[in-house]
Amino acid sequence: MDKEALFLKCVSFTTSVHRVTHELTKNAKSDSVTPVQYNMLEYITVSQPVTLSEISDCQHMSMPNTSRELKKLSEKKLIEKISDTEDRRKQYIRLTKDGETMMNESFACVESRFLQRIQNASKEDLADIDHALDILQTKLFY
Amino acid sequence: MDKEALFLKCVSFTTSVHRVTHELTKNAKSDSVTPVQYNMLEYITVSQPVTLSEISDCQHMSMPNTSRELKKLSEKKLIEKISDTEDRRKQYIRLTKDGETMMNESFACVESRFLQRIQNASKEDLADIDHALDILQTKLFY
DNA sequence: TGATTTTGTTATCAAATGATAAGTAAAAGA
DNA sequence: TCTTTTACTTATCATTTGATAACAAAATCA
Numbered sequence: 001m002d003k004e005a006l007f008l009k010c011v012s013f014t015t016s017v018h019r020v021t022h023e024l025t026k027n028a029k030s031d032s033v034t035p036v037q038y039n040m041l042e043y044i045t046v047s048q049p050v051t052l053s054e055i056s057d058c059q060h061m062s063m064p065n066t067s068r069e070l071k072k073l074s075e076k077k078l079i080e081k082i083s084d085t086e087d088r089r090k091q092y093i094r095l096t097k098d099g100e101t102m103m104n105e106s107f108a109c110v111e112s113r114f115l116q117r118i119q120n121a122s123k124e125d126l127a128d129i130d131h132a133l134d135i136l137q138t139k140l141f142y
Numbered sequence: 143m144d145k146e147a148l149f150l151k152c153v154s155f156t157t158s159v160h161r162v163t164h165e166l167t168k169n170a171k172s173d174s175v176t177p178v179q180y181n182m183l184e185y186i187t188v189s190q191p192v193t194l195s196e197i198s199d200c201q202h203m204s205m206p207n208t209s210r211e212l213k214k215l216s217e218k219k220l221i222e223k224i225s226d227t228e229d230r231r232k233q234y235i236r237l238t239k240d241g242e243t244m245m246n247e248s249f250a251c252v253e254s255r256f257l258q259r260i261q262n263a264s265k266e267d268l269a270d271i272d273h274a275l276d277i278l279q280t281k282l283f284y
Numbered sequence: 285t286g287a288t289t290t291t292g293t294t295a296t297c298a299a300a301t302g303a304t305a306a307g308t309a310a311a312a313g314a
Numbered sequence: 315t316c317t318t319t320t321a322c323t324t325a326t327c328a329t330t331t332g333a334t335a336a337c338a339a340a341a342t343c344a
Contacts (some may be wrong), residue, residue, distance in 0.1 A: 003260065008251050008270060013275050016283040017159045022202070028310060052322065060164070064304065067323055089310050089321045111149050118145065118282065125281050126143040132274035133155050139267050140260070141158040176330060194292065207332065209293055231291040231340050287343070294335105301330070311320070 010140070026115075028109040030102050036061075037069055041095070044079060045103045049092035059065075076100060104112060152282070166259075170251040172244050173219060178203075179211055180248075183237070186221060187245045191234035220244060 036059075043058055044050055054059045073079045078099035084090035084112065095103065100132040118126065170182045185200055186192055198208040203273075212235065213223045220241035226232035237245065260268065 003257060003268070004253075006260070006268060007185060007256050009227050009272070009275055010256065011252075013279055013283070014159055016279060017156055018163075020283045021156050021160075027185050036301070048269070053320090061301090061320065064324080069301095071323090087295070087311070087321085088296080089214070091322075110153075111146075115145060116153065118148070121143060121281060126145070126148060128277050129282055130143065132149070132277040133151055135270050135274040137155055137158060139271055141162045141261060178320070195290085203331090204333070205292065206294080206334080211331090213293090225322070231290085232294075281288095285344100286330085287342100287344080289340105291321100291340080292338085294337075296335085299330100299332080299341100301328100303328085303343075305327085306323100306325085308321100308323075310320085310322105 002064075020117075024110050024113045025106075028106050028113075030099070030106065032102075033067075033073070037073055040066075040069060040073065041078065041099065041103060044093055044095060044099075049082065051090055051092060055093065061129040073099075143218070162259075166246075166252050166255045170248050170255075172248065174244075175220070176211075179215055180216065182208075182211060183241065183245060183247065186235055186237060186241075190235075190236040191224065193232055193234060197235065215241075 029035070033041065040055055040059055043055060046060075047054070052066055052070060053064070055070070056063050059066070061069075070081070072078065074081065077096055079091055079093055080096050081091040084092060091112070118129070121129070171177070175183065182197060182201060185197060189200075190215070192268070194208055194212060197203070197212070198205050201208070203211075212221065212223075216223065217239055219234055222238050223233040223235055226234060260271070263271070
């Protein structure tokens with residue numbers, strides 16, 4: 001196995017993943033939030049409740065900028081902060097009802113496009129895809 | 143096969159791909175260009191020669207903004223414009239020697255990190271990865 | 285030939301993002 | 315108790331990015 005060739009194949013693969021991700025998510029994102037805010041919401045959605053520091057780490061943003069953007073999301077009533085009773089410095093962030101509604105709509109839109117994309121795949125194709133995802137997730141994109 | 147479950151698995155997979163891509167490429171990008179400019183250079187690198195309109199389409203940027211950023215890259219001596227002799231409206235963009243050097247360094251850095259990541263993979267693992275990439279590229283991320 | 289389309293440019297503006305300094309309050313450690 | 319560390323905020327500034335209007339030149343079309 002030529003590792004150099006595998007690298008090039010992998011580069012072209014990730015390019016495809018980025019392109020398809022863009023196609024599936026474009027316009028699925030509500031206009032009321034900026035791209036960075038949407039990414040934060042995505043992370044909060046799957047990881048809530050989560051602290052400001054964790055968002056800062058995972059989204060590669062500075063604390064001040066994270067704080068500012070969370071404040072905006074809070075003003076838009078999409079997230080809420082709940083202070084930890086044990087450590088009163090900490091704030092747990094989670095989606096509000098409005099936030100959940102918004103994210104559900106986005107995810108539903110992306111999912112319907114995803115289903116369109118695999119509508120012509122056979123049972124075997126789907127099994128292949130499922131297996132391939134497992135392989136790459138564990139052996140390459142861990 | 144539950145398509146809903148496949149969708150969720152796919153979401154988590156693309157998240158991993160984005161995260162790993164970020165890890166592999168962070169700080170590999172020269173400080174002399176902005177993120178958007180780097181993406182343009184990446185595209186030019188693999189697709190050259192390419193026109194301004196094509197960059198605009200593929201990078202989802204407006205013509206004026208594409209023109210502006212290309213002008214900056216040109217001032218930095220990283221790309222050059224060659225006018226088409228047949229259609230004098232068109233300009234073919236390609237990397238200069240400096241541009242190639244810069245991109246080669248970036249790619250080399252990313253590749254070395256990639257090789258580190260798969261250094262412990264067995265022959266069979268590599269074959270599995272290779273096959274999985276083919277499957278996903280043709281059946282999902284086409 | 286004259287109108288329209290294509291390809292690209294220049295200028296300008298607003299919004300989004302990133303970086304940094306300075307500060308607060310609570311917790312943890314000595 | 316006093317100091318240090320952690321978690322977060324506020325304020326400010328520069329840069330990047332996106333959007334739009336107005337333009338120019340070449341090609342195509344009628």
